[in-house]
Amino acid sequence: MKTLTRPYLVSLLLLLGALLLSVAVGSVFIPPATLFNLLLQGFSGHMPSTGESQSLATILFALRIPRTLLMALTGAALAGSGAAYQGLFRNPLADPYLIGVASGAGLGAVLAMSVRWPYSTLGLMAVPLAAFVGSVVTVFVVYELARVGRIVPTTNLILAGVAVSSFATAATSFLMINTTGELRRALVWILGGSTMSGWQPVLAMLPYVALGLGTLLTMGHALNVLQFGDEQAQQLGLPVPRMRLLIIVAASLTTAAAVSFTGVIGFVGLIIPHLVRLLWSSDYRHLLPLSLISGAAFLLAADVLARSLMAPQEIPVGIITALAGAPFFLWVLRRVKQQHLW
């Protein structure tokens, strides 16, 4: 098997660059030298206590770094679960929202937005919590609807997912029209972007994303074998129904956590895995980690653009991912003239 150090090197360097860019850029640009100093001071425990350094340190540690981590985690979550879904369904059009995660989250979020929550920790977390519950319940419903005895046929899963998603989206739209005032807020949430700042969303999301992505990273070999179809995979000794369930649960959990805090960001989950296939590898043992890293880098870059293009206004990042991402992907597609990627 050809060695794949170069892709990992390239993607990790890009991620590092994107991370640095994301913490440096904002309403106040933190130049590299200052940034480096502040980071050193922060990690060694000696935070600046006065003047300009202190306000910069606050911006950095209370806002920029958590925002950066939030976007990096989300990008990794979406691209990683997108790759897993494409492998599971053996379909290049699959994305993390195929079986209802996004529509369920949207419904949950909008339902929560139509209630006036008290200004408390629970109140602030109401919308993300409701979105998460909405996601999980929706995927569960889709799974049960698609199940035939012990087996869950792929086609049934996709059809049930499409049907339930349409239903949930319609219900969401209905709610949005009927709750005056909250329409714009709901729309912005659905288009994707962070409405919460600080460490809370990152820490809340982290365990689910870490668990989900960690699980998916071990499923690379299983996903490779599944490419031959459920029957051949089973004949090769893979416990297929168990593996499929595990992949669905891990990918859905990861996506649900991401969507609950950053809204429905499109394009990343669908396209990043394809980009990795075009450039580097279709082997899921490498496709998954490389998608994760590239997804994080990509979303960070898109978020930087979303924050700076029309500063101080923030464009929902879901708009930027497609607007900037699509031309880039098409350019790569045209350059890498290769067949047999699927």
Add this chain to the structure above:
Amino acid sequence: MLEIRSLSVGYGERRVLHNLNLDLPSGQILGVIGPNGAGKSTLIRTLSGILTPQTGQVRVAGRALVQLSHAERARLIAVVPQATHLPPAFTAWETVLMGRTPYLNWLGQTSAHDEEIVRQAMLHTDTLELADRRVGELSGGEQQRLLLARALAQAAPLLLMDEPTAHLDLQYQFSLLDQIRDLVTEGKLAVLIVLHDLNLVARYADQVALLVKGKLRALGTPRQVLTPDLLSQAYHTPLEVLFLGHSGQPFVMPPVK
């Protein structure tokens, strides 16, 4: 190697195989023939663990099939399906390496031993020179040989083949079956092969099982089973059998006009 007793299999209420009894020892090729819908593919799917028997018992290498885990079963039984819709992005080498799955851990880590087995399997099937090529670029014949190599990489004593010559050019049909014949004679392999072409069965099989509507209509040597009466009845069309060469190999054809 393979013992089937009173096997009945069905899909829900519809029963497809009725009370099958069969024995296949090592070093033999069993050809399974019969008209469409006779249950030939169902038999293969049952033996490879896709379907569960409704009644009856199947034993492989002395072990009861239903008591085996997926990995244990895959180490005893390897399937060579028809070469359709293979994932085109994997290389030939990676595809054959999939055959080692029942021996690998969760993460799919392979050792030098695994790679040596893959190499041998590809040598035996004349596919080693294709190793770095993507499967999508290969011809039907090459893909079919790859699937045989993958099954050989499983190092299983029982090989099940479901119409492996279906879409192959004549020369590939013969070379594939010649290779199987050689492998059976060399090693301790038992092969159950479903074939539509009765004359290929006549040429390559040691035993023939004729399945009609899920029942075993006849079991014996090619000369015993490939008779005009049995075949004409099974296939609902008059058929004649000639005997060719000094071995008297049966040759089946419709009556000469």
